[in-house]
Amino acid sequence: LNLLIHTSLSSETPQPSQGPSTPKPLSAYEKYLSDCASKFKPRCGEQIFFGVFVGNQTVTNRCCLSLLNDMGKACHTDVTKFAVSLPTFKQNQTQILKRSEKVWNDCSSHLINLH
Numbered sequence: 001l002n003l004l005i006h007t008s009l010s011s012e013t014p015q016p017s018q019g020p021s022t023p024k025p026l027s028a029y030e031k032y033l034s035d036c037a038s039k040f041k042p043r044c045g046e047q048i049f050f051g052v053f054v055g056n057q058t059v060t061n062r063c064c065l066s067l068l069n070d071m072g073k074a075c076h077t078d079v080t081k082f083a084v085s086l087p088t089f090k091q092n093q094t095q096i097l098k099r100s101e102k103v104w105n106d107c108s109s110h111l112i113n114l115h
């Protein structure tokens with residue numbers, strides 16, 4: 001997800017006229033998103049990225065833990081909301097937001113069941 005933010009931001013920069021969603025280069029808000037996305041354990045960012053944005057990946061318990069404990073709900077939601085505002089993901093916004101919610105809920109219930 002951190003990679004996603006950086007790639008999206010840099011791919012946006014050459015074409016600032018593309019949309020109203022990114023008014024400034026790297027705002028404090030985008031730095032916050034980038035910082036919170038970087039809290040993932042290795043490979044979990046990828047897993048959750050594909051789980052949420054592509055929908056072809058299930059999230060392991062280890063990465064669920066990382067999502068719930070390292071990242072947290074606010075960060076997860078904010079990063080997803082930011083990403084779906086980008087041109088790359090805009091057309092799949094509804095699906096992605098649903099999957100994001102589902103991944104979070106599935107993770108929460110898996111972990112409750114483990115206890």
Ligand SMILES: *[C@@H]1O[C@H](CO)[C@@H](O)[C@H](O)[C@H]1NC(C)=O
Binds near residue numbers: 050054056057
């Ligand atoms: C999910 O899709 C992406 C992009 O199409 C691919 O790179 C990745 O390997 C896929 N993951 C799985 C588990 O199929």
Ligand SMILES: *[C@@H]1O[C@H](CO)[C@@H](O)[C@H](O)[C@H]1NC(C)=O
Binds near residue numbers: 089
């Ligand atoms: C959006 O969804 C369509 C249909 O499910 C899919 O073919 C396409 O690859 C998705 N686009 C992105 C950017 O994920």
